[in-house]
Amino acid sequence: MRLLPLLFYSAAAAAYGAHFAWRNVRVGRLATALLGGGLLSHTFLIGMQTVQAGHAPLVGTTAAVSAFVWVLGLAYLYIELSSDERSMGVFVAPLLVALGAIPALDPGLTARPAVLQSPLFTIHVVSMLFAYASFALACVLGITYVLLFKEIKEKDLGVFYARLPSLGVLDVMNGRAVAVGWIFLTVGIVIGGIWAAQVQHSPDPRAQAMSIADPKILIALVCWGVYSFALYARRAIGWSGRRAAWMSAIGFAIVLLNFLPVGYFLTKSHNF
């Protein structure tokens, strides 16, 4: 059962690729349906895990990755259905497959330690997941912006010119995704800080390691700094377009770095 979402996501990625290449409407609809199937089976899987564990499966990096894939898939599907624009699917679906493979191979479900039983922890994790999903979408929008920008600037109109929405639309959507992500990131960090202060005296060594010296927390703050600068630069210095696109790509690279290698190997505070 836990492989089913991954199989759906993989099939959707292939269908989005075929749709991007041939622009066949039926293949596009098939891709959307496969993604919908993946999200439905993923929802069912998360529901089952919740019933099994008695709480939402948000403990540990692998469970968080699974939830992130689910949120990202839902956010993308919402954008696709509301804008009737499928060309981003070819960039988002492979990300779902790559990250979805981690929980599919080993769900990494662990019992929830006493220290994580606060509702603040749930708010913190959910906010961070929404922030990361927004940043992932901003990154995809940024990359597509750069690809289209390059074609128009170099007067070599080709694959992306024929398939992607306008630079203006990509830039506006990128700006919105960064802004939404920044709000969730801010809420997540603030709530996380309050919760960390509350559990500082817990006997759990991970709770005691919650400090700015921990790489996970430090890099999350760096992320907040990068995205805050991106928002400021867009409004105050006029850094929209290609510069904003690169900023969102760099920002998401830091998010991924913090999410995976740091989350799995380096942090002493977030290794539940």
Add this chain to the structure above:
Amino acid sequence: MRLFAVGVSHRTTPIELRERVDFARAGVAPALAGLAARNVVREMVVLSTCNRAEIYAAADSDDAVEGVVAFFSEYHQVEAAQLCEHLCIRHGADAARHLFRVAAGLDSLVVGEPQILGQVKTAYAAAGDAHYTGSLLNRLFHTAFAAGKRVRSETGLGEGAISVSYAAIALARKIFGELKGLRVVVLGSGEMAKLTGVHLRAQGVENITIASRTRSAAERAAAHIQAQVVDWAGRDEAMLRADILVTATGAPEVVLTRGQVARVMRARRERPLFIIDIAVPRDVDAGAANIEQVFLYNIDDLQGIVHDNLARRTAELALADAIVEEETHRFVSWMQSRDVIPTVVALRQRFEAIRRAELSRLNHKLSGLPPEALAQVDHVTKLIVEKLLLTPTEQLKAVSDDGLAASYSDALNRLFSLEDAPAGPVEEPQSLPRRRAGSLPGDPS
């Protein structure tokens, strides 16, 4: 029922004659009424555009073609001999294929142009509203719409601008999205500047400002395209607010240096600026293209895009032709299956009559059975008849050759004496249930 198309197009007919046989001039309604009054065809659609005048019709025999040709000649008062030199007459599959090619834009002067599909729809609606279409032309035209849509969505035939102005407009859309709220500044007041302004206005751009070295010339051009005028000295300030800058001054030297554009861009806080330099010699320093968020296209760049798009469209022709062939094959199969339906219905009536006759012959032997058993006997005999007829029906409907289908129909008529078959209500053969061989409803299997 025979399908045919009679008409002239830009491929076969000079414009002098096309002008004379234009049905649209007086509206297609009188033409439809005039042809209907002659009572030579059962169904008809008149398609008239600046590049073609065609009548699609369905009649009981091919002899109706002569009547339509005579109508064509007399309605437009063109000598039949002169008209016949250019007239194209297509029958059956050829007529269907031609209409599908027309609807897909494959027969247009500019291959892949999208307007023709709308024109075909309008022609069909005009005939349909006046009840001049029936099942054959309804199916034909709906298949044509489907073919047109498929060619547009499954091939790149309609993609890419094929004129310099539209290439520029398509680029502007790709940079900014909607054109409606954009601000355009035009430097120059010559014909090219005016023409570009007209094109932009037609695309919904409302805010156009013209700057020219000669204020009076700028005012004349502005009046032509309902634009505002600024002094030549105020052009930099106008550029600060512009999204698109069109330069067409005819000046012998560069009127916008890289430095000037860079200064403007800094003051605009790097908002994107699309510069369309259609002047020869060029008005804008080519180095301006290297400035971030400046998209500079000159006349050669735009012509290059047009050239590439035309080449790309040509490359898509084979794919579009394949779609047209597929739809033609599907339509012709339907048309032929339609031709054999009377034979199939007669065959089923014949078999049903035999079944009923045999049941009534055995009536006295079966009368002792309970009603459920009688119903079962009736049901089983019906199924036997259906199963016997299923394969011949499918085979007959699948025959793709007109002559062969007629031979098969003739053979069946003779073998089963179908002419003598009693008339009676028999369900459409299409509704025959397809079941696994050897299984009957109620069977233990």
